[in-house]
Amino acid sequence: MELETRVDSLMDGLRADLERLAAIPSIAFPGFPPEPVEQAHDLVVELLRGAGVPTVERLDLPGTAPVVYGEIPPPDPAAPTVLLYGHYDVQPPGDAALWLSPPFEPTPVEGGLRARGIADDKSNVIAHLGMLRAYGGRPPVGIKIVIEGQEEYGSPFDEYPPTDPERFACDAMVIADLGNLRPGTPTLTTGLRGAAEVTVEVRTLEEPRHSGEFGGAAPDALLALVKVLATLHDVHGDVAVEGLLRESWTGTTYREDEFRSLAGVLDGVPLIGSGSLGERLWSGPAITVIGLDAPSVEHAASAVVPYARAKLNLRFHPLQNPKEAQLRLVEHLRALRPFGITLTVTPGDTGPGFEAETGGPAYRAALTALKEAWGEEASYVATGGSIPLVNGLAKAAPEAEVLLFGAQDSMCNLHAPNERVLFSELRNTVIALAAFVREYAADFRAEGGRA
Ligand SMILES: [Zn+2]
Structure with missing residues (x-):
């Protein structure tokens, strides 16, 4: 048969x-x-x-x-x-x-x-x-x-x-x-793609201080962290960290409309990054901020924020060594001094x-x-x-x-x-x-x- x-x-x-x-x-x-x-x-x-x-x-x-x-x-x-x-x-x-x-x-x-x-x-x-x-x-x-x-x-x-x-x-x-x-x-x-996590922390004050009395000179940890996160991508949304492999994708990939619908991207919101979707999703790096410790809007006090922390998830080219890819991101972060402030950067798990x-x-x-x-x-x-x-x-x-x-x-x-x-x-x-x-x-x- x-x-x-x-x-x-x-x-x-x-x-x-x-x-x-x-x-x-x-x-x-x-x-x-x-x-x-x-x-x-x-x-x-x-x-x-x-x-x-x-x-x-x-x-x-x-x-x-x-x-x-x-x-x-x-x-x-x-x-x-x-x-x-x-x-x-x-x-x-x-x-x-x-x-x-x-x-x-x-x-x-x-x-x-x-x-x-x-x-x-x-x-x-x-x-x-x-x-x-x-x-x-x-x-x-x-x-x-x-x-x-x-x-x-x-x-x-x-x-x-x-x-x-x-x-x-x-x-x-x-x-x-x-x-x-x-x-x-x-x-x-x-x-x-491989994966790695990195946590970045900023500590500036012993505790929160009145934003009216101290804001303007006392360094805001959250603002410093936001400046750090803003360096991870260029104006197009491409990853701006040096040393992460990116190659053109030679196989098939999603159509843009198909990807938008799968990802649930809202009407009028553009995709980020440049180059083919295959390259952005599979043969190039991506960095996502997957967690942020900062006061919530609901419980916001009028105070300068003394401490903030973000967890980053890095996805990288299938053939890049995980520890090396993670180190690139760690080095990028450690070189930053937002307002002259030193950051605490902690590498987390990696997967090849x-x-x-x-x-x-x-x-x-x-x-x-x-x-x-x-x-x-x-x-x-x-x-x-x-x-x-x-x-x-x-x-x-x-x-x-x-x-x-x-x-x-x-x-x-x-x-x-x-x-x-x-x-x-x-x-x-x-x-x-x-x-x-x-x-x-x-x-x-x-x-x-x-x-
Ligand atoms: Zn399964």
Whole structure:
């Protein structure tokens, strides 16, 4: 049977399993009950066993929800091994009043289903399952499947895989925790920006002083901090800190109207920065003031402010070293003396970016597979959000090609109220995964296997 027909015949079953999985409130955050997390774990194990995965085990790592780990040995020694990743835990639903239907009652919407976690990432767990079913549990490659239970809250996968490289050894991995630039546009995510935080503080007076009696000579800490923050961008809104990498973006990106609508930019408000959106969002830096300690307007007294603090979030080029990028921002801030005042600058957490090697057989196979599934050429995009586990897995299998695609799309309200997934994207992702392993197995053999 043609692959497409085979997948279509599986869709009713996959939809039913997705509904079962999405009805479980598997939130691995502190303060939420652990039973549903266990329940989702058990269901994933049951589904994988049912799809013909001969070995499925439970990995209990310290301080995290159980990981489902399954293996299908390669059909013969010349076949490559593909690692599939997804997660069964979900974000908390947030304010229930903002949902159009109860977050853990999967509800039909046009072309899909609405529920918390139904896209991120239960759709991709089901997509992996669909691929295995399409081959009756005997795909033309060896499979390692890792379905994590605590991705949304302190995933162990940024640290753990390199400590157990044997388990994660593979020739290619499909990290399915994202999806398409827009529904219907097949998308490979090839870059992730890195992230770093820096806090800057200004202290000028022992305590607040009457603004009438002292203002004009006593230094206002908040005003000094505002001057500092104003140096981070130029008049166009481009980052003005020296030494942060910025390159032109060669892949696909959002249309401006599409981006404005996704970001919820109000009418009449311009976007900031110059150059293509891909460059501003993915291959260049961004600095956001994510927190500010200062008196609130509501409780404002007529006093000179003695102390102010801001927390900055820096996003940087996928290939820039995190500590180096952070140091650039720290040095920029430490060199400033607003009104002659010395600042206290404290570096915070950093996370590396990621850039995929796209020249190998797995990428060739994926390009063919995505085109087969969606009927058009795949686009390369990046994302501004970092996914630390990508680096953890890539470090564990440094020779493996890393592919990021899946059944989500940028309009599916991830981490927001009314999350939804589209059946068209789920179906096409199953076809893409199935076509990928077929193409990759053939190409891998033709190239004479592992180097
Ligand atoms: Zn996710």
